[in-house]
Amino acid sequence: MLENQVSTGGVFLDAQPTRAVEWETVCAALQSREAVLLHLDYLKQTRQFALLSYSSATEETLLALSGIVGDGAKIYTTDGSLLPNEPSGGLTLGKVSQADFAQEPHYIEASLQLALWADLPPLVVIAELEEADLQAVRAAGLGLSDATSLSVKDILHRKMSEVSIRDISARVTVPTRWGPYDMIAFTDSFGVSHSAVVYGDISGDEPVLLRVHSECFTGDIFGSGRCDCGEQLDFGMRAIREAGRGVVLYLRQEGRGIGLVNKLNAYMLQDAGYDTVEANHHLGFPGDARDYTFTIQMMRHLGIRQIRLLTNNPRKWNGLGEYGIDVVERVPVHIEPGQHNDHYLQTKNDKLGHLLRP
Numbered sequence: 001m002l003e004n005q006v007s008t009g010g011v012f013l014d015a016q017p018t019r020a021v022e023w024e025t026v027c028a029a030l031q032s033r034e035a036v037l038l039h040l041d042y043l044k045q046t047r048q049f050a051l052l053s054y055s056s057a058t059e060e061t062l063l064a065l066s067g068i069v070g071d072g073a074k075i076y077t078t079d080g081s082l083l084p085n086e087p088s089g090g091l092t093l094g095k096v097s098q099a100d101f102a103q104e105p106h107y108i109e110a111s112l113q114l115a116l117w118a119d120l121p122p123l124v125v126i127a128e129l130e131e132a133d134l135q136a137v138r139a140a141g142l143g144l145s146d147a148t149s150l151s152v153k154d155i156l157h158r159k160m161s162e163v164s165i166r167d168i169s170a171r172v173t174v175p176t177r178w179g180p181y182d183m184i185a186f187t188d189s190f191g192v193s194h195s196a197v198v199y200g201d202i203s204g205d206e207p208v209l210l211r212v213h214s215e216c217f218t219g220d221i222f223g224s225g226r227c228d229c230g231e232q233l234d235f236g237m238r239a240i241r242e243a244g245r246g247v248v249l250y251l252r253q254e255g256r257g258i259g260l261v262n263k264l265n266a267y268m269l270q271d272a273g274y275d276t277v278e279a280n281h282h283l284g285f286p287g288d289a290r291d292y293t294f295t296i297q298m299m300r301h302l303g304i305r306q307i308r309l310l311t312n313n314p315r316k317w318n319g320l321g322e323y324g325i326d327v328v329e330r331v332p333v334h335i336e337p338g339q340h341n342d343h344y345l346q347t348k349n350d351k352l353g354h355l356l357r358p
């Protein structure tokens with residue numbers, strides 16, 4: 001059924017729960033054409049968005065599509081940042097703010113993931129399409145005569161099944177500078193060990209105060225003033241102690257997922273005038289290459305279902321519900337700008353969607 005539909009048409013993405021998906025077929029279909037339109041009813045049920053993965057060879061297709069969807073189209077790269085203006089000779093595809101992106105990461109993430117599995121460039125076009133537009137797209141010969149459904153949930157669940165817990169340590173108490181916290185280490189299927197730092201009794205129905213903290217060797221250990229990571233960790237540890245119970249999930253994704261060598265190289269570029277995001281792009285990375293999938297496995301293991309999440313980063317709380325984790329509250333992390341990190345914080349606010357400044 002799915003095979004037939006995919007072989008003759010586009011792959012459509014919708015928010016409906018679905019049946020088993022034949023992934024190989026879907027990926028083969030994606031690979032076989034230059035462009036695939038993904039369609040979904042986003043959570044705001046009244047609006048429909050289309051997402052298109054395209055390769056550099058599809059300028060014509062992109063032009064055709066943009067001609068149809070006009071200024072409503074948005075192009076994102078993996079990290080949600082906008083593709084530079086006019087990607088294909090004079091073509092303008094509309095603008096979207098990071099704040100918009102922050103509202104929509106889970107289906108952007110899903111479409112990008114699909115592109116990744118299919119070995120397509122991690123680029124998507126997002127546009128709001130009416131039925132008439134869809135017909136026009138089909139008429140333009142973009143291979144969309146038929147459709148099959150894929151849900152965002154399908155994709156995210158599949159993604160999660162790719163990472164699993166390989167090993168778990170004993171739970172031991174460590175007398176930290178913030179007091180006695182229990183530590184449990186989790187090795188993921190790639191061999192990387194992350195940890196849960198637990199304070200108090202986190203069993204029961206009461207939502208757990210939780211911080212997902214990404215490793216920052218420079219900030220967490222040496223107190224670097226170039227970022228605010230060390231202070232955020234301190235804020236989280238204190239808040240959890242004051243609440244009497246809570247968890248820090250400490251993830252080994254240094255430098256927003258690009259590693260220490262690349263982060264220090266990015267610092268060198270920042271010294272030459274690039275901001276955090278531009279420096280990452282210059283090195284060939286997305287502005288934020290982190291993946292939070294493994295935190296779900298850790299939370300499940302710890303029996304956590306409801307959380308009060310300590311963060312200013314919308315990418316961290318959107319989409320968790322898809323995995324059965326209920327974010328009942330976002331608890332802001334207040335950090336005073338320092339001598340060296342004002343520009344860093346401003347970039348977080350302006351380009352990465354963090355809710356820091358009015």
Ligand SMILES: Nc1nc2c(ncn2[C@@H]2O[C@H](COP(=O)(O)OP(=O)(O)OP(=O)(O)O)[C@@H](O)[C@H]2O)c(=O)[nH]1
Pocket residue numbers: 212213214215216217226227228229232253254255256257258262263266267276280310311312313316333348354
């Ligand atoms: N690539 C890169 N990574 C950085 C830089 N400064 C800090 N980091 C990394 O950023 C990560 C922390 O992410 P932040 O963006 O500060 O905070 P967040 O976790 O997204 O959001 P909050 O939950 O609000 O703290 C750590 O992995 C740091 O190593 C930088 O200039 N470049």
Ligand SMILES: [Zn+2]
Pocket residue numbers: 216218219220227228229230
């Ligand atoms: Zn840092």
